Amino acid sequence: MEPTISIQALQRMPTYLSLLKGKRESGTVYVSAGSISAELGLVEIQVRKDLAAVSDGGRPKVGYVVADLILDIEKALGYNNINDAVLVGAGKLGKALLAYDGFREYGLNIVAAFDADPSVCGADGSGKPILPVEKLKKLCQRLKVHIGIITVPASAAQAVCDMLVDSGVVAVWNFAPAHLRANDGILIKSENMAASLAVLSNHLSEKISKI
Amino acid sequence: MEPTISIQALQRMPTYLSLLKGKRESGTVYVSAGSISAELGLVEIQVRKDLAAVSDGGRPKVGYVVADLILDIEKALGYNNINDAVLVGAGKLGKALLAYDGFREYGLNIVAAFDADPSVCGADGSGKPILPVEKLKKLCQRLKVHIGIITVPASAAQAVCDMLVDSGVVAVWNFAPAHLRANDGILIKSENMAASLAVLSNHLSEKISKI
Numbered sequence: 001m002e003p004t005i006s007i008q009a010l011q012r013m014p015t016y017l018s019l020l021k022g023k024r025e026s027g028t029v030y031v032s033a034g035s036i037s038a039e040l041g042l043v044e045i046q047v048r049k050d051l052a053a054v055s056d057g058g059r060p061k062v063g064y065v066v067a068d069l070i071l072d073i074e075k076a077l078g079y080n081n082i083n084d085a086v087l088v089g090a091g092k093l094g095k096a097l098l099a100y101d102g103f104r105e106y107g108l109n110i111v112a113a114f115d116a117d118p119s120v121c122g123a124d125g126s127g128k129p130i131l132p133v134e135k136l137k138k139l140c141q142r143l144k145v146h147i148g149i150i151t152v153p154a155s156a157a158q159a160v161c162d163m164l165v166d167s168g169v170v171a172v173w174n175f176a177p178a179h180l181r182a183n184d185g186i187l188i189k190s191e192n193m194a195a196s197l198a199v200l201s202n203h204l205s206e207k208i209s210k211i
Numbered sequence: 212m213e214p215t216i217s218i219q220a221l222q223r224m225p226t227y228l229s230l231l232k233g234k235r236e237s238g239t240v241y242v243s244a245g246s247i248s249a250e251l252g253l254v255e256i257q258v259r260k261d262l263a264a265v266s267d268g269g270r271p272k273v274g275y276v277v278a279d280l281i282l283d284i285e286k287a288l289g290y291n292n293i294n295d296a297v298l299v300g301a302g303k304l305g306k307a308l309l310a311y312d313g314f315r316e317y318g319l320n321i322v323a324a325f326d327a328d329p330s331v332c333g334a335d336g337s338g339k340p341i342l343p344v345e346k347l348k349k350l351c352q353r354l355k356v357h358i359g360i361i362t363v364p365a366s367a368a369q370a371v372c373d374m375l376v377d378s379g380v381v382a383v384w385n386f387a388p389a390h391l392r393a394n395d396g397i398l399i400k401s402e403n404m405a406a407s408l409a410v411l412s413n414h415l416s417e418k419i420s421k422i
Binding site: 005007010011012013014015017018019022040041042076077078079081083091092093096097099100102103106107108146147153154155170171173176177178179181185187189191192193194195196197198199200201202203204205207208 | 216218221222223224225226228229230233251252253287288289290292294302303304307308310311313314317318319357358364365366381382384387388389390392396398400402403404405406407408409410411412413414415416418419
């Protein structure tokens, strides 16, 4: 049984990874938890613990071999096995995510999008198909897809979430500004960009009045 | 002096807003904090407090007029004055955000993108210009742009953040998987999609082994 990694630690891993990849590119061979924590402004003991949870390559005084640590983190994050995902809601945001192939380097491959509106179905500019939502369950089951991305309006998000779970999805990435509920065992990770914009916009209106 | 709204309350506002807009569309005239909290799975006293911070239209037993409450929340979030923003890093994600015009309904308008690579500069498919990063400061100052969006690789993100702040930006929306630092008074809101994917991917690998 592998040691369980905390969600907080998992969320820091991509930050470590990008720092380490920068070091590898510039030819750095060894790196210590101390130098990583200093560069990222994190607490050293936390970095030390995080790295120990994914790699046993750390040596006293020497630290980690950069290239090995990268592989260990990528393995812990499952970046080596690309995960297939479906996306529901082929509106503006859905299409932008569908066309964005940068997720592949994080191990995510969107295989198809679905929409309730037949007029948007067909081949997308991205080359990925947009299918009628009625076909969702069959495709998920046939291709064993376990990640679902929700980009429908907030009012439809819970129904889509239920539909995804019913199709075998166990990890939901929600971009709708809605609070979603699902059974235990289903992970819902919300990316509430509207919430971020609300904070930015409010900060701005407070600041601007003083500028 | 307006009462200050907590960041947590601000982040919940878009969720209220989308629920309320759904109600307005379906012809609902009145809404109570109690029914909102039940529908969203939130604590009623919190919803009551949040709404009281942005609107004084609540009446005992009747609740709020849906249409008025929408206007009050939009005003609090500053959605009525569209904020101009610049985006730095015209790679895949940057271009996707540039082409996505859904941010306008949240009061955000991206006026131009910037990139260090001259070969990507020019007119984008979105109709928005991609300019050399050397022109960033002048444009921000001339157009009084105070929001900056960072979509460069993590290794370049802090330098870009410093450049934005130096150009008069006070609110930074960071999409790079990097921990950014700035002076007091500068708000940095990070949208760490890589961190979300790490959590989803790890959950999946734990689940799949049991399926």
